[in-house]
Amino acid sequence: MKNVKLTISYDGTNFSGWQIQPNTRTVQGEIEKALQKIMKKEIRINGSGRTDAGVHALGQVANFKADFTIPVNKIAVALNSILPEDIVIKGAEEVDEDFHARYSVKKKKYIYKIYNDKIKNPIYRNYSYFFNRAIDINKLIESSKYFIGKHDFKGFMSSGSYVKDTVRVIYSIDIKKEDKFINLEYTGNGFLYNMVRIITGTLLDVNIGKININRLDEIIKSKDRKNAGHTVPPQGLYLAEVYY
Amino acid sequence: MKNVKLTISYDGTNFSGWQIQPNTRTVQGEIEKALQKIMKKEIRINGSGRTDAGVHALGQVANFKADFTIPVNKIAVALNSILPEDIVIKGAEEVDEDFHARYSVKKKKYIYKIYNDKIKNPIYRNYSYFFNRAIDINKLIESSKYFIGKHDFKGFMSSGSYVKDTVRVIYSIDIKKEDKFINLEYTGNGFLYNMVRIITGTLLDVNIGKININRLDEIIKSKDRKNAGHTVPPQGLYLAEVYY
Structure with a gap:
């Protein structure tokens, strides 16, 4: 099981915020959908915190744990090729298993x-x-x-x-x-x-x-x-x- | 007959450019529509030049000639109250009758x-x-x-x-x-x-x-x-x- 940290920027204008919700466009929802396409399974990500509709991010952080074969250093490019233009994955890296995007914030x-x-x-x-x-x-x-x-x-x-x-x-x-x-x-x-x-x-x-x-x-x-x-x-x- | 010079800024992202065209959203089209509401008649404006779809303006200029009663110094506020958020009239002033937004450009x-x-x-x-x-x-x-x-x-x-x-x-x-x-x-x-x-x-x-x-x-x-x-x-x- 790998633990992966994503650094993310987004234009919040056309999102109902970070947190996934049914029937509305959210940043978390779009990223999880893209991850599912790459990983061929459902993956839940933890954000460092929510942002409201209209709020932007230059360096939001999220993490997810999963077993997968794609090299970690290819994840950002793979996600960016699928994600809409208003979300950009700036980087993906493997981190310690106890890293949590929300609870580990300093x-x-x-x-x-x-x-x-x-x-x-x-x-x-x-x-x-x-x-x-x-x-x-x-x-x-x-x-x-x-x-x-x-x-x-x-x-x-x-x-x-x-x-x-x-x-x-x-x-x-x-x-x-x-x-x-x-x-x-x-x-x-x-x-x-x-x-x-x-x-x-x-x-x-x-x-x-x-x-x-x-x-x-x-x-x-x-x-x-x-x-x-x-x-x-x-x-x-x-x-x-x-x-x- | 008054000759009025408008100074205009716009976000070109959601326009098919400056020039009015049927069945598509253009900057000229939106401004002429707003002018018609204020002046209660059809008004044609001359732009200093066209801009393509996606191109922005910080200081586009246009002029129009018309008879009207609304004070010239109220035109910008009146237009801005009607226009969509991606167009802003920065100013409106009366100019000489021979001023033409395109032909008079230096x-x-x-x-x-x-x-x-x-x-x-x-x-x-x-x-x-x-x-x-x-x-x-x-x-x-x-x-x-x-x-x-x-x-x-x-x-x-x-x-x-x-x-x-x-x-x-x-x-x-x-x-x-x-x-x-x-x-x-x-x-x-x-x-x-x-x-x-x-x-x-x-x-x-x-x-x-x-x-x-x-x-x-x-x-x-x-x-x-x-x-x-x-x-x-x-x-x-x-x-x-x-x-x-």
Whole structure:
């Protein structure tokens, strides 16, 4: 029995998210269908975590265990020849039998991409969040610091998730301006459901004066979703890398 | 009778190009439909030129003449509220009666975007040309210089075009590397059908050694399409700006 780790990028625009569901197009569903064609048997893959409809991945990771004869270093090419154009297998490698794409995660990196201009750009409509009010980068960086470190992020989680332990560590939030894009790169030991999108929305609400920066500590400590900012849309979010 | 100039951006992915055609989705067709809703009459627009299926625009220009009561500075907002998400009217302004989006053009700028990496990135598949062989930027710049200036570009035109005068002036080809992207920015007084795509393909063929750089002068002078390089695909091409 081999244990295989896949590194995957996808354009989330035309998927109902990562997780397999009946009668709808999902990333997991497409990959399992392609694996079945190659391996001639049903194979279940474990993703590092789900992504919602519209969310993209530059380095999602999944693993599966199976007996097969095809050389592991041919799997990526074989899958890519079958998969639709909006999924690319970046690599496949054999890993230890105790590797699990979800349980073995040490760190994750997400990027949230904002397109900041007065006028929409149709090219980026599915790949960034269009935000037409002026963004003060220094204030964005200053406000992001309140979220770095170990916190109970319960107030920054959407309903529909039933995790008990809502304490997470954010190691860094790197904010980079490139032309009209502002990219927020979050690295942490794990992220709650919609946590990156709610923190980003909160930072933008602070930026435009809807939330006072001096209240951020109190808002985090309140653990109440109602005190945080708006949830920014899925199309700006990228699962950039998973570390093991 | 007012003469109105529209500046337009669009994502060419889901269009059969600019020019209106029956039973197919075109940019001109969508804009004329939206104008008809606002103006309550049929309006024909003149584009600065056609773009093919899959080709994008950051600053296409069109004009139309009509009598109407809606203030000109409300036209862009009104059109954008009706148009599909892949077309954005960036601006509308009243211009002199002798302005014509096609005949008054002084200069045009096109950008050709190459994604140069070993592995495809699904996010950019409709917005760049994936090229997986190493590109030598200095050689790219050096070979591009053969095309700058006034030349008969007859050999760099696809069939299907019936222009008589195939002499054009390229003022500059600016080549910029940004991460994994290589952008070629062409500015000229006009471009023949597929000219940017054939020149770009020729530059890449020189880069990988399929065409010898010392033959470029001779290839241009031959005016024979067979001697030039391959036509790179439409999804890397952007009509960036039209100058009047």
